[in-house]
Amino acid sequence: MxxxxxxxxxxxxxxxxxxxxxxxxxxxxxxxxxxxxxxxxxxxxxxxxxxxxxxxxxxxxxGAASTFVEKRIVGSQSCKSKRDYHVDITSVQKGKYCGGALLNTRWVITASHCAEQEVKLKLGKKLLIWTAEQKIPREQQFTYQDEEDEGKPHDIMLIKLSEDVSPKLATISYNRKDCAKPEEHADVEIGGMGAKKAGDKPENKVRCATTQITQCGENDKPDSKYSSDEAAVMCAFKPGVESCFGDAGTAVVYKEKLHGIIVSQPVDKCAQTIVMLNICHYIEWMEKTMKDN
Structure with a gap:
């Protein structure tokens, strides 16, 4: 009926x-x-x-029956703190879908594998629509290169916007001094708009979940293309909480500050142990990159 x-x-x-x-x-x-x-x-x-x-x-x-929206970050709920700094990232040639975080009016942080080609960024979501959109060429994407590891890239990237966005848009801050990796068992907040698997429709708002920092297993690493420096990689696990396709590049928040980005890139199923990069390892590079470019 x-x-x-x-x-x-x-x-x-x-x-x-x-x-x-x-x-x-x-x-x-x-x-x-x-x-x-x-x-x-x-x-x-x-x-x-x-x-x-x-x-x-x-x-x-x-002719439509009401139903609840399926959660995407598995085990998620509405975010306790607004993630209005969330950035939607898709490749112009299709195939890639990720998130990122707006650091200031000109720069976005995400995972390297989310771009490395021309991408389209959507920023400043209000209600169910985005207030700004830009296409970013490869030349405005900066990946961290490990000079101590023959220049091998890390799965972290700064994207320079083509023009400043409104200063009214929300940004996320990080500790420029005394930045330290969250201790084991510490609660961190993750959030994203990812789908359950590649090809599925992404969520229409950011969903959040709390997970806990844990020791990384032998296989809990970024993609083999990137460095797996133990000083930079951190992992999180909590029963019932998983990151899914499209959640990579999104912010990991600890004590209301940006402390990491998700680099797990599951395709056919969600990741139970979530692999992240600790941005404390990259602060100096972040500051220099934004200043010099």
């Missing part, structure tokens, strides 16, 4: 901020794939008011 899918949204916002309640309710009551939802932008654009407004939106879509 066909039913009607009702999404009733009651939201208010102050000018310039997201309507987070809107997004939560839409995701909680998302209809089946053929349902069409009209995505709304800034509240002042909707209401034509300068300071604040109050919006009541009602969607009537015949």
């Amino acid at each position: 066909s039913t009607k899918c009702f999404v009733l949204v009651l939201a208010s916002m102050i000018k310039g901020e997201q309507i987070s309640v809107f997004e939560e309710i839409v995701l909680a009551f998302m209809c089946k794939a053929h349902t069409i939802l009209h995505v709304l932008g800034r509240c002042e654009d909707i209401c034509g008011l300068g300071n604040s407004c109050f919006a009541l939106i009602l969607f009537f879509v015949p």
Whole structure:
């Protein structure tokens, strides 16, 4: 029997901020794939008011039964702290899908394997739409090269945007001094929009999960193309928490600071032990790269 899918949204916002309640309710009551939802932008654009407004939106879509959205980072939930600094990264030639983090108005950090060719970046997601988009050529991508290992690359990259994004976009900070790898068993937050496997549709918002730093196993390393320097690689494991296709390059957060990026790149199934790079190992290189370029 066909039913009607009702999404009733009651939201208010102050000018310039997201309507987070809107997004939560839409995701909680998302209809089946053929349902069409009209995505709304800034509240002042909707209401034509300068300071604040109050919006009541009602969607009537015949022939669709409501269902819950499947979580992508396995064991995930809505992020406790907003990850508005999250960057969506896809290869122009298709085939690659990753995440990244906006460090400032000009630079993004991600995993090297997420790019190394022309890529399209989407930034500043508000509600269910991105507010900025840029295509980045290979020349604006900087991979760390290990001079002590015959120049072998590490799976970490800084991407220079073609033009500055709005300073209003959220960024994530890191410890420039006294940066230290989280201790074993420490809780870290991961988040991403990855699909369960390659070819599946990615999530439409960042989902988060808490996992724990653990010792890396013998096979818990970045791809063989990249260095597996023990000083830089760290791992996390927690029963029921996994990273999936498309979660690579996303931020690992410890005590509200960026402490790593995910480099696991599963294709057909999600990764139970999550391999990451500890950015404390790269601070000097990061600062120099952004200054010199």
